[in-house]
Amino acid sequence: MANVPQEFNTFYLKDVSFVNLMTRRIFNVLIVANPYDAFMLEDDGRVDEKIFDEYTELGMRFPPIFTQVSTIEEARHVLDETSIDLVICMPGTADNDAFTVAREVKAIQPSVPCVVLTPFSHGITKRMQNEDMTIFDYVFCWLGNTNLILSIIKLIEDKMNIEHDIEEAGVQMILLVEDNIRFYSSVLPNLYNYILQQSKNFSTEALNPHAAAQRKRGRPKVVLATNYEEALQIYEKYAENTLGVISDTRFPMQTPIGRLSHVEEGDPEAGLKLLRTIRQHDEYVPLILESSEVENREKAWAEGFDFLDKNSKKFNVDLRKMIEEHLGFGDFVFRDPETHEEVARVKTLKELQDNIFKIPHDSLMHHIRRNHMSRWLCARAIFPVSQFLKQVTWHKLQDVDAHRQIIFDAIVQYRRMKNIGVVAVFDRLKFDRYAHFARIGEGSLGGKGRGLAFLDNIIKRHPELNQFGNATVQIPKTVVLCTDFFDRFMDDNNLWSIALSDAPDEVILQHFLKAQLPDDLIEDFFIFFDAIKTPIAIRSSSLLEDSHYQPFAGIYSTYMIPWLDDKYEMLRMLACAIKSVYASVYYRDSKAYMTATQNVIDQEKMAVILQEVVGHRYGDLYxxxxxxxxxxxxxxxxxxxxxxxxxxxxxxxxxxxxxxxxxxxxxxxxxxxxxxxxxxxxxxxxxxxxxxxxxxxxxxxxxxxxxxxxxxxxxxxxxxxxxxxxxxxxxxxxxxxxxxxxxxxxxxxxxxxxxxxxxxxxxxxxxxxxxxxxxxxxxxxxxxxxxxxxxxxxxxxxxxxxxxxxxIVDSKQVLDEDLQQIPDEQCLLRSHNSLGHGISEDVTDVVYVKTDENFTAANNPMIADEIERINRKFLNEDKNYILIGPGRWGSSDYWLGIPVKWPHISGARVIVEAGLKNYHVDPSQGTHFFQNLTSFGVGYFTINTYTGDGVLQKEILDSMPAVEETEHVRHVRFERPLKVMMDGKKQTGVVLLPQEGTEEPA
The missing domain is CATH 3.30.470.20 (ATP-grasp fold, B domain)
Incomplete structure (x- = not known):
């Protein structure tokens, strides 16, 4: 482990929100051209179609809409009627002159950008020397290349967004200094082509398609300057965010007395002077000089600038190569500083993280000294890491191994930060121990899956959760197998008939265990095992589970499997667990619950959550x-x-x-x-x-x-x-x-x-x-x-x-009455410690456990079976009842109470825990009933008449004839409905005896 100085050891990377970038767009373009040029654009060039194809191929949304007109009158009409973002004027005949048109457009809409496209000829060049060019935003040479239109739109959008995007995220700028219209008209489409292709490539660093589309907004901006003063002003403004400068050698430059030197030709060394000034400010920024005068090559090289020959037949190939090598586009190629040969190559951030400790010492030192790592990350829109590494210069820290550790730590922190709050698409090449939450499949995440993703998002948006130095807040590493795999599994294995039958749970489970999961999951599961190295919880995440209105808490199964060195044994156990969770949708309890909630079982679909089990290992325990x-x-x-x-x-x-x-x-x-x-x-x-x-x-x-x-x-x-x-x-x-x-x-x-x-x-x-x-x-x-x-x-x-x-689904019913004012004698039940809220007046039945002197908790499992049978009758008749029994309902320890599960008592409208003289159990807390009680508005009363806590007029129940009586349970029915009233905030509840004169139940 390298010894990293303290100042570089603790750092916090701030995330970038790409959604806030490139917010100003060009949506509507007006092209003013004579009918011939319009025809050329429309029919021969098919500009709309090409631009649309360009946009979709690059994954960019919102391609602009083009409107074409031939006259000033038509242009005026369109400008009045439509919100136009850009006007492109194409010169034609004498009565439709581009410069005249542009002036008129500016007179109508002074704020709309206006660009001239001109086919170049000697006459037009001469004409432009006498023209006031300031009224145009740009002039371009039109050679019929529709890619130029895309470049114009992007150039103007970059100009509109650069200031905001640099401030917001640290987006980078490429400065192109060139006054030759014909030349920049051919260079810009190529430059944008590389940049947009680069943004398409680096968007693969994103974790899902939505994030990938947004990442493209972080691509470098291009700014065009046509003279020395404009170029220097732009550089000085955005110096800290300059990815590179590509400059012509000869262009206009003011003399010390303020006049332009060589107005026609430009200053023959303006480019060299500009790059020298920039180099004094920044020793690392890539500077590329281009010239058609070959003698400038030696001058450029003498000062350490790169050189491009404008006369070269393969100028565009040279430009692309230079951009890839020096501006950080494409793969990062580690080279031997002596021979310049490739020693290693990384394509992605994860590859850099995996290989940083393997790069030869001399090669890494060569790249660190020149800030190449930071630039490569910048070009890929990985701004937080890039900005941090930019501060860790060779001057400040001359220790290659310390740099390795810093780079590794920064990438790890960045990847952790990027993973939080995002549902990534599972990618075998990216999922490792720093990955976080991913989905396999295109279906739904299910209720629990959505809840987890939501929690992850809350953690991301509220950094105060992680403000304590000794505590981290997170969700466990998670992969969700989406609901489409459930459908595939059921269809491929013909399981619907057994699933929907009345077969016992064990029989259904055996059928599911014999079925096959899709083979294409095997490799994904192996990657997941390697990434977590802990036991795995396999949890149900059904469509209906944990939804806002029908929480199905605790109805389906959650299995856990241990971590094993034998991956194939682990795979077999994982497959069994997934199939067992799928089977639990069709168990008897689940079907009863579906009936109770009036849901249709074949509408239920199951996603499965695979998640690291939180814990430590102690011998054979975890x-x-x-x-x-x-x-x-x-x-x-x-x-x-x-x-x-x-x-x-x-x-x-x-x-x-x-x-x-x-x-x-x-x-x-x-x-x-x-x-x-x-x-x-x-x-x-x-x-x-x-x-x-x-x-x-x-x-x-x-x-x-x-x-x-x-x-x-x-x-x-x-x-x-x-x-x-x-x-x-x-x-x-x-x-x-x-x-x-x-x-x-x-x-x-x-x-x-x-x-x-x-x-x-x-x-x-x-x-x-x-x-x-x-x-x-x-x-x-x-x-x-x-x-x-x-x-x-x-x-x-x-x-x-x-x-x-x-x-917790809260009942909206409002209680106007103060329950304390109701006399005890009117109450069949009164609890001062009740759970639930609301009013119901449709229950006539009471089911209660007989608690005579022969009662013993040893019989509680049998009591649970008897209640389940009675409950099933209520479900079949679509009726509810009040349930009264001793101790804690639903306890797994039957000495504490009756060990029922929720489906066994799901017909109950009010559940009562009644204390006995020699059988005292504290009020129930922590069972999954809580969720189901609140979602269905079920009341839960705790009463202990032996300690004077509440009212239970059991003698009234004992005196009534039984509708049904078993060894331990009685079921009685009142002729008229009982009125249940619960005040959830005051924790009080009553069940009123039927009053004389109330209506008979229907």
Whole structure:
């Protein structure tokens, strides 16, 4: 590793927004020509067609529209009626003189650029010597080459945009100094041809077609000067952004007393004088002298200028070669300084990055001393790196290896910056460990894919997220397999009939696992493996998932596969995982959910996200320091928290633990010192995390199951303690002194308290959570739920990864009543800790778990099955019900509550967690139900009548006849509807008993 001086070691590259460049365009061109010239242009030259072809071939949009007229009257009419950006006058007969026409046009529209095209003859040359040329913007020699029209348009557009574009992005300028009209009329089309071709080539550095089209706007501008003073003035104005100067030798130049010397011929050494002056200012800028007088070659070479012979039959070939070699166009060719032979060649920025440490010492020194690297990057519109490297001159740092390191670091930072916030098209030649987010295929990214791309974009536009020295905020490396591959897979393998059948989930999965993915993905996957070198999460991203209005959170599968050295084994596992995610669209639960949401299953399409798993490896285990879910609306505020301050659920290990309803630490980002679960020793010991999830890296096989957690280990916290992964997130219980101490100490049980990151400022987690939820909610214009994971390092640095964002769909119903005023006796249920918002009056049924003295949590799995059967009947009848049961609904630990999944209870309109005398479980937090509850406006009540918290008139339910009764569950029906009212901001909810006199249900 080279020893890079501190001043060059830390730097920040500012991105360039190409969309703000070339904003002023020529859209409408008026050509004033006699009928013969007009015919020549229209029929023989087909100017419109050629210009259109030129534009489309170069990938430029908005080709100009041409209007042709023959007389001043017609021109006046067009100028009055249409917004014209450029007038081209072609001289013809005596009564239609170009100079006269131009004067008249300027009189009508003084601000419109006016150009004269003239076929050159001795008479016209003479005429122009006596003409006031200042009224024309440019005069060109017309030899029937329609490419000249394109050059004229580009030259004028460059003039219109140069000042803004240099200031905005550091765009480069090529200065052409030439007073011979005939000569510059033939040089300019060639020069623009090279430049536009170069912009087409360098646009391939972009990550997707849209960005490529925009990058072309960063091409170098051409400015034409026709005398010494004009040339020097232009150079002095744009000296810092001059890519190169191409100058004639003889052209007009004022004498010291202010008169033009040699008016007709020009000063014979004006070009040499100009280039000398420029060289004094800049020792590196390429200077090319051109002349038809061969003796000027020796003069140019003597002063270190390059030379072009105007009389050469291959002048254009020479010009192109010189531009490629000296102005940084084309490939970067590294040469041996002694023999001038090629020693290496790079075509792209990534190739330069890959080869910078392999370039021979002498060759690299030769190019660095002459600033060639910076110029090559400039010509490719890679301005941030170019500007930075331009400062690191050989004078300041005479150490080739240090330069290598600086160039490498600058490219890496630039590529990282360019990758953020952009959905790139996956390219095997560009995707490496510095790549970021790419798509394979042309279809949709799906809901989660869109959410990730959106998060990435938020990170790019809000650099304040990365303001902390010890914390980086990013999304994991991601490749999305778009929905078109799903369609191909289903069609090629004839899977529709089994998928849409009533076959059991395992049967559907086996059919999908036997099917084949397209072979053209294999090479892409291998490139992806090499780039990430971590385990891979294979996540569903369906069209309906995480959409603004129908969040399908947690319905489809997410698999994880370990990282292996055997790429073919990894490929086989990845293919199984992708096919398993595809199969999950057609599982019974998914179909039930589709029915509940009134969606049609065959409209669902699945994209698949392949993503590095955030975490560190500990032996055969892999997991992040912690994961979390952040919600910008807090339906359980405590103390001085407010609903709008949001809430986070934090857990050691993989986030699946949170999704499965495990015990998490609940904290408001604005009140990190106020954590209910750790406020007292008894609650800290009882209500904090005792288990966590980790990926089993040793589980390698083809035993993919419907359960996507088949290779996820459920471990005790003491395993993480043994792994050494609890630094900064745990406290230690001292049984001798009966106290809990922040930090890790020998012996004693470890409490997952997050004390280091919440209270001790080891890592700026509260600030990152505040910013994430604020920016997320602002950008989505609604409350949001954000999933995240974080790796903490022993040196107190960390990487904070945003994994997903989705809206919390808020009910718009307004509550006019104060629910507190309703008497208890009118309520079947009352909760002072409810989730949900709105009013409904169409439910007559209540399903509840029998909680007599024989109740035991050991029966909870059987209770879940009974409820699922009853729920299916409600779905078939398109009806809803109120569900009441003890403990935490949806917990994966059936001792804490009934282990149902959302599709098993999707017909419920209100779900009630009821406390029992000897069965106390804290209010549910962190399950994926939260998202589905809010999207469907489902209420979630927590009631514990044994502690005086709320009302549940269970005796009324017990006295009613059962519509259906199983061993553990009763279903009763009221004759008239119950009225459900929920106030989401005050966290209160009631279910009112039917009042006498209300209508019978229809």
């Amino acid at each position: 997991y992040p320091t912690f994961s979390g879910v952040l919600r910008s609306l807090n339906y359980y505020p405590i103390g001085d928290e407010t609903a709008e301050e949001g809430i986070a659920s934090l857990a050691l290990g993989l986030g699946k633990y949170i999704v499965d309803g495990g015990q998490t630490l609940r904290v408001s980002p604005y009140h990190p010192n106020q954590v209910l679960q750790t406020s007292e020793m008894e609650t800290a010991l009882r209500d904090t995390q005792t288990r966590f999830y980790a990926l089993d890296m040793s589980h390698v096989g083809d035993d993919f199951k419907v359960d996507d957690g088949f290779n996820i280990k459920n471990l005790r916290v003491r395993q993480a303690d043994a792994d050494g992964s609890l630094t900064f997130i745990a406290s230690t219980y001292d049984p001798m002194d009966q106290v809990i101490r922040d930090g890790i100490y020998e012996g004693g049980r470890k409490i997952i308290s997050f004390c280091g990151v919440l209270q001790q400022g080891v890592f700026p987690l509260p600030e990152l959570l505040q910013m994430s939820q604020k920016l997320g909610a602002e950008e989505m214009r609604r409350p949001v739920e954000i999933e995240f994971a974080c790796n903490l390092n022993d040196d107190r640095t960390g990487e904070f990864y945003l994994l997903q964002i989705r809206p």
